[in-house]
Amino acid sequence: MKKTHTIEQSYKIARDQYAELGVDTDKVLVKMDNVVISLHCWQADDVGGFETPGAELGGGGIQVTGNYPGKARNAGELKKDIEKVMSLLPGKQRLNLHAIYGDFGGEKIDRDRILTEHYRDWISWAGEMGIGLDFNCTCFSHPGADDGFTLSSKDPSIRNFWIEHVKRCRKIGADMGRLLGSPCVHNLWIPDGSKDTPVDRFTLRKILKESLDEIYNVDYPKTYLKDSIESKLFGIGSEAMVVGSYDFYLAYAVKNNKLLCLDNGHYHPTEQVGDKISSCLQFLDELMLHVTRGLRWDSDHVVTFNDEILLIAQEVIRADALSRVNIGLDYFDGSLNRIGAYVAGTRATQMAFMYAMLEPLAQLKDAEERNKYFERLALLEIMKSKPFGTVWDYYCHQAGVPVGVDYISDIQQYEKDVLSERI
């Protein structure tokens, strides 16, 4: 009780402080529920999936390290973990599934054979949870991806296999969107690229374009399915060239009215995804974000509340574009409690959006209009010492989820009761 009182009292003081700057914190608390985070299912099991028991991430230019005990071994455990995660988060979430997480009933169903029925359990679970689903084709961790090329493969049988896979994934995604009454974002990422400098990039990109044209030839209503395409700069084994580069997909998305997926681990280190948002939104209806944290490279560390994520959130809020930006997470770290990784990373992302919403935007824009750059700078600096954490705590408190350090002990308990039994 004492704690509740303190949180509420502190919030009142914080609210007054923000009000002095013309910021209405009560409105921000309401608006925060429009920040819907699509939780990536693949942090729960290090991108293993359920095609074969004990499957591990294989190939495809991405990597997970760490063997912290307790990873989800089947769909039941994964659902339980996600439910736990959601119980510790304020605001709204969706679940972002990869195709390898289907319910294949112990049977070997190859990727060019998957059907909506393999995801029926997920769909009914999502319905019960009252959440939407997003979906991803899985064009890696498969013998057909071993030579480094999938949709841009020069081997027609390999290329057709992956075209069929992605087509089916779009159909499954559209079914998810239709059945759940919430459009599903289907995101396409392929690992295609080359370790050493190739001489014929043109042909590879031509093949990829043709594959995409064939895949997107089938139309689904936008209320069911939103197609998103994700570029990359380099990966392990594709250091010299990635076929699906930023230029390639940006051009493809603009020309074909697709969503572009911006993964902030996929650019040159000094490039800022935050800076790209206002450009892309001049030409595209919507974006997808893969919020992550790269350390030195596309390492997919747990998201933290850092400058990079903050700029992304600020640019979305300052452009008043929240309804046009689909926010997903994309990190996987096997070296720590995976539930903790979800909660810490999701909360960091939500905090960045809240911080951005607490800016006195009208005043900042006014200073900028009038070339008052000192005033703009000072205001931005002043915001950094405002009681943002108090508003955040109150948001969690209001949502009935643990405030501050309390989520740590909650996760420790889950580790003791549930995760430690998974051996």
Ligand code: RNT
């Ligand atoms: C890989 C891409 C891609 C994957 C997921 C698992 O570099 O970021 O989004 O991380 O599809």
Ligand code: ZN
């Ligand atoms: Zn990504």
